[in-house]
Amino acid sequence: MLPEAFSVELPRALQHLIERDAPAPATLMSRRSFLKLAGAGGLALGVFPLNAIAQDGAAKPAALKPTQQPSAFLHIAPDGVVTVAVNRLEFGQGILTALPMILAEELDADWSKVRSRHGSNDPAYADPLFGVHLTGGSNSIKNSFTQYRELGARARQMLLSAAAARWNVDAATLQTRSGQVVAADGRTLGYGELAEAAMAVPVPDKVALKDAKDFRLIGQPTSRLDARAKSSGRQDFGLDVRLPGQLTALVAHPPVFGARLRSVDDGAARAIKGVKTVLRVPVDRGGEGVAVLADGYWAAKLGRDALRLDWDTTAVDKVDSARQLAQYRQLAGEPGARHFDADMAPLAKAPRHIDAEFVFPYLAHTPMEPLNCTVRMAAGGAELWVGSQLPGLDGAAAARVLGLKPEQVKVHVQMAGGGFGRRGVPSSDYVVEACEVAKAARAAGLDAPVQLVWSREDDVRGGYYRPMHLHRARIGFDSKGKVLAWDHVIVGQSITAGTLFEGSMIKNGVDTTAVEGMRDPYALPMRLTVHHPKLNVPVLWWRSVGSTHTAFVMETLIDDIARNTRQDPVAYRLQLFGDRAPRHRAALQLAVDKSGYGKRALAAGRAWGVAVHESFESVVAYVVEASIRNGQPVLHRATAGVHCNLAVNPRTIEAQVEGGALMGLSMCLPGAAITLKDGEVEQRNFDGFALPRIGDMPEVAVHIVPSADPPTGMGEPGLPPLAPAFANALARLTGKPLREMPFKLA
Amino acid sequence: MTTLQVNGRTHSVDADPGTPILWALRDTLGLTGTKFGCGAALCGACTVLMDGQPIRSCVTPISAAEGKRITTIEATADGSDPVGSAVHAAWVKHDVAQCGYCQSGQIMSATAFLKSLPRGAQPTVADIDAAMAGNLCRCGTYARIRAAVADAARALA
Numbered sequence: 001m002l003p004e005a006f007s008v009e010l011p012r013a014l015q016h017l018i019e020r021d022a023p024a025p026a027t028l029m030s031r032r033s034f035l036k037l038a039g040a041g042g043l044a045l046g047v048f049p050l051n052a053i054a055q056d057g058a059a060k061p062a063a064l065k066p067t068q069q070p071s072a073f074l075h076i077a078p079d080g081v082v083t084v085a086v087n088r089l090e091f092g093q094g095i096l097t098a099l100p101m102i103l104a105e106e107l108d109a110d111w112s113k114v115r116s117r118h119g120s121n122d123p124a125y126a127d128p129l130f131g132v133h134l135t136g137g138s139n140s141i142k143n144s145f146t147q148y149r150e151l152g153a154r155a156r157q158m159l160l161s162a163a164a165a166r167w168n169v170d171a172a173t174l175q176t177r178s179g180q181v182v183a184a185d186g187r188t189l190g191y192g193e194l195a196e197a198a199m200a201v202p203v204p205d206k207v208a209l210k211d212a213k214d215f216r217l218i219g220q221p222t223s224r225l226d227a228r229a230k231s232s233g234r235q236d237f238g239l240d241v242r243l244p245g246q247l248t249a250l251v252a253h254p255p256v257f258g259a260r261l262r263s264v265d266d267g268a269a270r271a272i273k274g275v276k277t278v279l280r281v282p283v284d285r286g287g288e289g290v291a292v293l294a295d296g297y298w299a300a301k302l303g304r305d306a307l308r309l310d311w312d313t314t315a316v317d318k319v320d321s322a323r324q325l326a327q328y329r330q331l332a333g334e335p336g337a338r339h340f341d342a343d344m345a346p347l348a349k350a351p352r353h354i355d356a357e358f359v360f361p362y363l364a365h366t367p368m369e370p371l372n373c374t375v376r377m378a379a380g381g382a383e384l385w386v387g388s389q390l391p392g393l394d395g396a397a398a399a400r401v402l403g404l405k406p407e408q409v410k411v412h413v414q415m416a417g418g419g420f421g422r423r424g425v426p427s428s429d430y431v432v433e434a435c436e437v438a439k440a441a442r443a444a445g446l447d448a449p450v451q452l453v454w455s456r457e458d459d460v461r462g463g464y465y466r467p468m469h470l471h472r473a474r475i476g477f478d479s480k481g482k483v484l485a486w487d488h489v490i491v492g493q494s495i496t497a498g499t500l501f502e503g504s505m506i507k508n509g510v511d512t513t514a515v516e517g518m519r520d521p522y523a524l525p526m527r528l529t530v531h532h533p534k535l536n537v538p539v540l541w542w543r544s545v546g547s548t549h550t551a552f553v554m555e556t557l558i559d560d561i562a563r564n565t566r567q568d569p570v571a572y573r574l575q576l577f578g579d580r581a582p583r584h585r586a587a588l589q590l591a592v593d594k595s596g597y598g599k600r601a602l603a604a605g606r607a608w609g610v611a612v613h614e615s616f617e618s619v620v621a622y623v624v625e626a627s628i629r630n631g632q633p634v635l636h637r638a639t640a641g642v643h644c645n646l647a648v649n650p651r652t653i654e655a656q657v658e659g660g661a662l663m664g665l666s667m668c669l670p671g672a673a674i675t676l677k678d679g680e681v682e683q684r685n686f687d688g689f690a691l692p693r694i695g696d697m698p699e700v701a702v703h704i705v706p707s708a709d710p711p712t713g714m715g716e717p718g719l720p721p722l723a724p725a726f727a728n729a730l731a732r733l734t735g736k737p738l739r740e741m742p743f744k745l746a
Numbered sequence: 747m748t749t750l751q752v753n754g755r756t757h758s759v760d761a762d763p764g765t766p767i768l769w770a771l772r773d774t775l776g777l778t779g780t781k782f783g784c785g786a787a788l789c790g791a792c793t794v795l796m797d798g799q800p801i802r803s804c805v806t807p808i809s810a811a812e813g814k815r816i817t818t819i820e821a822t823a824d825g826s827d828p829v830g831s832a833v834h835a836a837w838v839k840h841d842v843a844q845c846g847y848c849q850s851g852q853i854m855s856a857t858a859f860l861k862s863l864p865r866g867a868q869p870t871v872a873d874i875d876a877a878m879a880g881n882l883c884r885c886g887t888y889a890r891i892r893a894a895v896a897d898a899a900r901a902l903a
Contacts, residue, residue: 092845092885223841230846231837233779233819237847240778273762296773297782298765368783368791368847368884417847418884456784655844662886686788686882695875697888
C-alpha cells in the first residue's frame with residue numbers, strides 16, 4: 001500500500017484535474033502503445049470492445065485522456081452482458097466489484113449482467129490523478145469515483161444517441177433503465193442491440209452525472225462479483241497461469257541481503273529428473289542467486305535443495321536485531337531531523353509526566369498466494385503475468401532488464417491472493433528477478449515461458465518488511481490532562497529513500513510515511529524528531545504504512561494521560577477534538593453508541609478499550625472488549641465506527657474493516673516479528689512468523705457514519721486503531737501500558 | 747508411474763513417488779483449484795480429501811494416495827456433492843472470500859468437518875473454530891467462515 005502523503009498531498013495539488021471542466025494534463029503517454037504491437041486489436045465482439053485503442057478511428061474530443069475513454073473500460077456484448085475493466089489490482093479489497101458498481105450506476109446497466117476484469121499497464125489504466133498505474137494508499141475509490149461515473153455516463157449518452165438514430169427521434173425524449181433505452185411510447189432497445197451502433201457515435205466530452213439521491217447501486221450492500229469463482233476453486237490467480245511449455249523457476253537467494261556467490265556446485269541439482277537448467281542470476285540489492293528451472297514446482301524445489309552453494313557474505317552488512325535496538329536507542333538521544341516543532345520549556349515544569357519507549361519489530365506481509373511472476377519473451381517484446389500493485393512501474397523495470405522499450409512489455413494484471421503492499425515494490429524486486437531468470441534462460445538456449453515462484457520461505461526471509469521502529473516520548477501535562485509539552489522521537493528506516501517516491505515523500509530529511517498519523521487531530525504542543533538509519537534490510541509499506549506504529553503510540557499515550565488524570569478515555573478524546581475533528585467525533589460516537597460502552601456491564605475479567613485514528617483520509621474508531629486468559633491477551637469483540645464519506649459498497653467496507661481488524665490483531669499476538677541474527681532472518685515459515693487463526697478472531701461489528709461527501713478509501717484505515725484499542729483494554733486490566741509489539745504481558 | 751484416483755477419475759502420474767499430491771494436481775493434472783501456501787502443512791491452503799479425510803496435499807506424497815480416493819475443490823463445489831454444494835452456497839451468501847486464495851482449503855476443511863457430523867447436528871462456534879484451526883486466512887474472513895459453516899450445517903439438517 002502506498003503511504004498516506006502520496007494520497008493526501010498529491011491529490012490536493014492535483015484537485016483541479018477532477019473538476020469536470022478542467023483541461024487535460026499536457027503530458028500524456030501515447031495511448032497507441034503496445035496494444036497494437038501485441039495484436040490485441042481483434043477482440044471487438046460487441047460495441048464497446050474493451051480495448052484501449054478501439055476508438056482511435058472514431059470521432060472523439062481531443063480533451064479526453066485515455067483514462068476517460070469508454071472504449072478502454074467497457075465491453076457490451078450482443079447479449080447485453082457488460083464487462084467493465086478495472087484499473088486497479090483486486091487483492092481482496094473488492095475493487096473488481098465497487099468500480100463496476102460506480103460505472104454501472106451512471107450507465108443504468110442491468111447489474112445482473114455486469115462482469116469485471118483487470119486492466120493492464122496500458123496508459124488508459126493509470127490512476128487518473130497520478131498518471132501512474134497504482135493500487136495503494138486506499139486511493140482506488142477515492143481517485144476513480146468521478147472517472148468511472150463519467151465513463152458510464154459517456155457510454156450511456158452514446159447508447160442514447162444510437163437509439164435516437166435508430167428510431168429517428170430526439171435523444172432528449174429517451175430514457176434508460178436497467179440495460180435498456182426506453183422511448184416515450186414505451187418501445188425498448190437493449191444495450192446489447194445498440195452496442196455496435198453506439199460505438200460509431202462520437203464520444204461526448206461533457207456529460208451530466210446523476211444526483212446522489214437517484215443512485216440505485218451506489219450505497220447498496222452488494223455481493224462481490226468474484227464470490228462464486230472464489231468459492232469453487234475456479235478463480236485463477238497469478239500462480240495458476242499455465243502457458244504452453246512453461247517452466248517453473250525457483251531461485252536460491254543469498255542468506256544475507258545482497259551477498260554473492262563464491263562457488264556453485266550444481267551437479268546433483270542437474271541430475272534431478274525434470275530439472276532443465278541451473279543458472280546464476282543477479283538478484284536484488286546487488287546480490288547473486290542461483291535459479292533452477294524445471295518442469296513444475298517439485299522438481300525445481302528438489303533441484304534447489306540439491307544445490308551446494310558457498311556464499312560470500314564478507315562484503316555486506318549483517319544486521320542483528322539486538323544490536324539494532326541498542327543502536328536505535330543511542331540514535332534517539334542524538335539531534336535529528338525536525339518534523340514538528342513546539343516550545344519544550346514547559347516540559348520541565350509540568351506537574352505530571354509520562355516517559356515512554358515503544359519498540360516495533362519488522363513485519364512480513366505474507367500474502368497467502370506466494371509471490372510469483374510469469375514471463376514470456378517473444379520477438380519484439382515480452383509479456384508478464386503478475387498480480388501487481390504497480391504494473392506500469394513493473395513493466396518499465398522488466399523492459400530495463402530485457403533491453404526493451406516500456407511499450408514493448410505488456411503486463412497482464414492477475415488476480416492476487418493478498419498483497420498488503422508486498423506487490424507494490426518500487427524496486428520491482430521479484431519482477432526483476434523473474435526477468436533476469438527469463439533472460440538468462442534465453443541466453444542459455446531455453447526458449448520457454450518462465451514462472452518464477454517464491455516459496456513461503458523465500459517470502460518470509462525475502463525482506464521488504466514493515467520497518468522496525470523505536471518511539472520515545474516525554475510528555476508533560478497537568479492534573480486535568482492538558483498537555484503542556486510533548487517531546488517525541490522516532491527512529492526507523494525510510495521506506496521511500498532511494499526510490500522514485502523519494503522526491504515527493506521525503507521532506508526536510510523526514511520520510512512522511514514514518515510520521516503520518518502523529519499528533520493530529522489532537523492540538524498538541526509536540527516536537528517531533530526523526531532519525532532514518534540506513535540498514536541492510538529492505539523495507540516497504542505494509543497495509544496502513546506509518547499508521548501501523550504511529551496510531552499505536554498516539555492512541556495508547558492519549559489513553560495513558562486519561563488514565564493518569566482519571567478521565568474517561570472517550571470523554572477525554574472528545575474534549576481534545578473540540579470542534580476541529582467532526583469526522584473523528586462522529587466515528588467515535590457511533591462506535592461508543594453501538595457497543596454499549598459505558599452503559600452495559602461487561603463479563604467478569606473483561607475491560608473496554610477505545611482508539612480512533614484517521615489514515616488515508618478515512619477515520620475508524622474501535623471500542624473493544626478484551627480479557628486475559630492463561631496469561632495471554634484475548635480480544636472478544638470489536639465495534640467499529642467508520643467515516644469514509646459516501647459508502648459505495650457497504651458490504652465491502654464491512655469486510656475491509658473485519659480484515660483490517662484481524663491484521664491489526666496479527667501485530668499484537670506472539671510470533672508477529674521478523675528478527676535477524678548475524679544478517680540472516682531467523683523466521684522461515686508460518687511456524688516462526690505466526691498469523692492469527694480462526695480462534696483468535698473477535699466478533700467485529702461495523703457501523704458507517706452516513707455521508708454524501710466524495711468517498712475516501714477503506715482498504716487500510718480499519719487496521720491502525722485496532723491494536724491500540726486492544727492494548728488500552730489490557731492496560732485497564734493490568735494497570736500497565738503495553739509498549740512493545742507483539743504484546744508481552746509478563 | 748503412480749496411479750491416482752482424483753474426483754472419480756483414474757490418472758497415471760509419471761513422477762517421483764515422493765512428489766506431494768499438491769504438485770501432481772497442479773502441475774501434472776492441471777487442477778489448479780488446490781492452492782500452494784506454505785509447503786509445510788502450516789496454512790491449510792492445499793487441503794484436499796483422501797478417502798474423505800482432510801489432508802495437507804503439500805506434504806502428502808502421491809505414494810500415500812495409491813488405492814485411495816482424492817477429492818479436490820473442483821469436485822466439491824461443482825454441484826455433485828450435497829455437502830460441498832451447501833458449503834459453496836453458504837460461502838457465496840456470506841461473501842466470505844476477499845482475496846479468495848485460501849478459500850479452496852477452507853471449503854475443503856469445512857466440507858470434511860460437516861460430513862463428519864452426525865446428521866442434523868449443529869456445531870458450536872468452538873466446534874467450528876477447532877475444525878477450521880488449521881486453515882490460515884490473512885484477509886480476515888474468519889468471522890464470515892464461522893457464519894457460513896453454521897449456515898451450511900443448518901441447510902443440511
